[in-house]
Amino acid sequence: MHEILDNLPPRARVLDLGAQAGSFSLDQYPHLTVVRADLSQPNRHDNCSVLADAAQLPFPSRAFDAVILNHSLEHFARLKPALQEIGRVVTRDGAVYVAVPDARTITDRLYRKLYAGSGGHLNLFDSEAALTKMLAWYLGLEPGGARALCSSFAFLNRRNARQSVALRQTRFAGLPEPLLARLSAAFRLFDRRFHTRASRYGWALYFGKVGASVDPAVRTNVCIRCGAGHAAGWLLELGLVRRRAVFKRYQCPQCGAANYYTPDEPPPAAKRP
Numbered sequence: 001m002h003e004i005l006d007n008l009p010p011r012a013r014v015l016d017l018g019a020q021a022g023s024f025s026l027d028q029y030p031h032l033t034v035v036r037a038d039l040s041q042p043n044r045h046d047n048c049s050v051l052a053d054a055a056q057l058p059f060p061s062r063a064f065d066a067v068i069l070n071h072s073l074e075h076f077a078r079l080k081p082a083l084q085e086i087g088r089v090v091t092r093d094g095a096v097y098v099a100v101p102d103a104r105t106i107t108d109r110l111y112r113k114l115y116a117g118s119g120g121h122l123n124l125f126d127s128e129a130a131l132t133k134m135l136a137w138y139l140g141l142e143p144g145g146a147r148a149l150c151s152s153f154a155f156l157n158r159r160n161a162r163q164s165v166a167l168r169q170t171r172f173a174g175l176p177e178p179l180l181a182r183l184s185a186a187f188r189l190f191d192r193r194f195h196t197r198a199s200r201y202g203w204a205l206y207f208g209k210v211g212a213s214v215d216p217a218v219r220t221n222v223c224i225r226c227g228a229g230h231a232a233g234w235l236l237e238l239g240l241v242r243r244r245a246v247f248k249r250y251q252c253p254q255c256g257a258a259n260y261y262t263p264d265e266p267p268p269a270a271k272r273p
Contacts, residue, residue, distance in 0.1 A: 001097040001204075003145075004066050005029055007211025012065040015089065017054055018072025035064075054082035062091045069098045074121045083138035095209050096139050099149060100125050101202035107151040108201070114155070128203050141207040145214025148267065151201035152227035153184050159225060177257065180224050185247070185260035188220050192265065216267035221250065225257035232264040 001024065005014065010031040016023050019036040026034060026048070037052040052058055055078040067090050076082045090096060101108040103124035112118040125131045132143050154160055158174030175183070187199035199220065206214050215231070222229045230253070235241050240250040241261050248261040 001068050001070060001099075003206065003210050003212040003214055004068075004095045004097055005032065008032055008065060013063060015059070015064040015067045017067060017069055017086070018075060019068070019070065023068050023070035035059075054078075055085060056081075057085045057089055059089045061088050063089045065091055065094045067094070067096045069096065071099050071101070073098060073100050074123050074125070077122055079123050080138070083135065087139045087141075090139065090141070090208070092140070093209050094141070095144065095211065096135075096141060096207040098135060098205040098207070099202065100131070100205075102126065102128075102200065105151070105200050105202065106198055107153065111155055119155075125202075128205075131203070132205055135205065136207060139207050144206040144208060144210040145216070146206065147204045147214060147216050148218045149201045149204055150188070150199050150218060150220050150222045150229070151184075152222040152229075153180055153224055154227045156180055156183075157224055177224065181258060181260055184222075184224050185262065188260075188262050192262070218265040218267065220262045220264060221259065223252040223255060223257055223259055226252060226255040228252060228254040232261070235261065 005024065005028075008014070008029075011033055012031075013033045014029075014035070016034060016036045018038055020038050020040065022036055034048050035050055036048050037050045037054070037057070039051065039053060050058070054072075054076050067086055069086070073079065073082075086096065101111075101121070103109075103121075103126045108121070112121055128146065132146065136143055156175050157180055158176055160174065184199070190196060191199050201222075217231075219229045219231055221232055221235060230250075235250050235253075238253065240253060241248050242250070250259055250261045251257070252259060
């Protein structure tokens with residue numbers, strides 16, 4: 001989403017929809033006017049949060065220069081009316097970021113098994129091409145790039161399972177964080193060796209005036225605690241990667257969790273002969 005946010009002009013208006021506590025830090029973008037809208041009130045209160053149904057947004061048409069839909073589309077009870085509303089409130093030269101799970105992946109299947117009511121995943125997407133076509137039509141914006149997403153497996157993290165929301169939805173106590181870090185790294189290495197999709201989660205899709213080219217490389221370093229994805233080169237540039245014994249590790253710059261490091265992978269299309 002930062003390809004969009006980093007290139008918006010001062011005082012640009014951004015709708016973070018289905019965000020709960022927020023898809024990004026407000027401190028990173030003090031020059032933007034951000035509105036966070038969700039059906040439930042976030043734990044922390046701020047002056048940018050609004051209670052709203054995505055299918056009936058209380059905003060005038062063309063009110064926002066960008067809309068962020070970060071793992072929210074799968075939760076919308078009325079998907080098509082919500083998409084119509086998003087297309088209404090975004091400016092004609094605006095941009096939209098969408099991140100959703102691929103319902104065919106191990107991660108999403110496991111998530112829906114562990115959590116009551118399938119974890120609230122009401123809409124299952126299983127085709128990037130079909131989803132891109134549908135979103136472009138409803139949003140009235142041209143596709144501007146895409147990237148495959150890797151899983152954080154954060155929903156299996158015991159530290160996260162202690163949170164009140166998780167406790168209400170599942171009886172699974174979670175895995176210890178060091179064990180989960182090894183499991184996540186093993187899935188990534190297995191994928192790299194056998195060209196499988198064990199560590200895949202879904203897609204990040206961009207529409208409209210993105211402002212920067214979207215690097216389609218698959219970012220494999222996704223934090224097992226907070227779920228933040230980091231480009232491998234950026235972690236190296238910051239000096240966060242350290243070799244311990246055989247394996248490289250990094251501390252997540254967002255939450256400080258210890259993760260195993262792996263290089264980014266080329267996009268799937270690049271592997272075809």
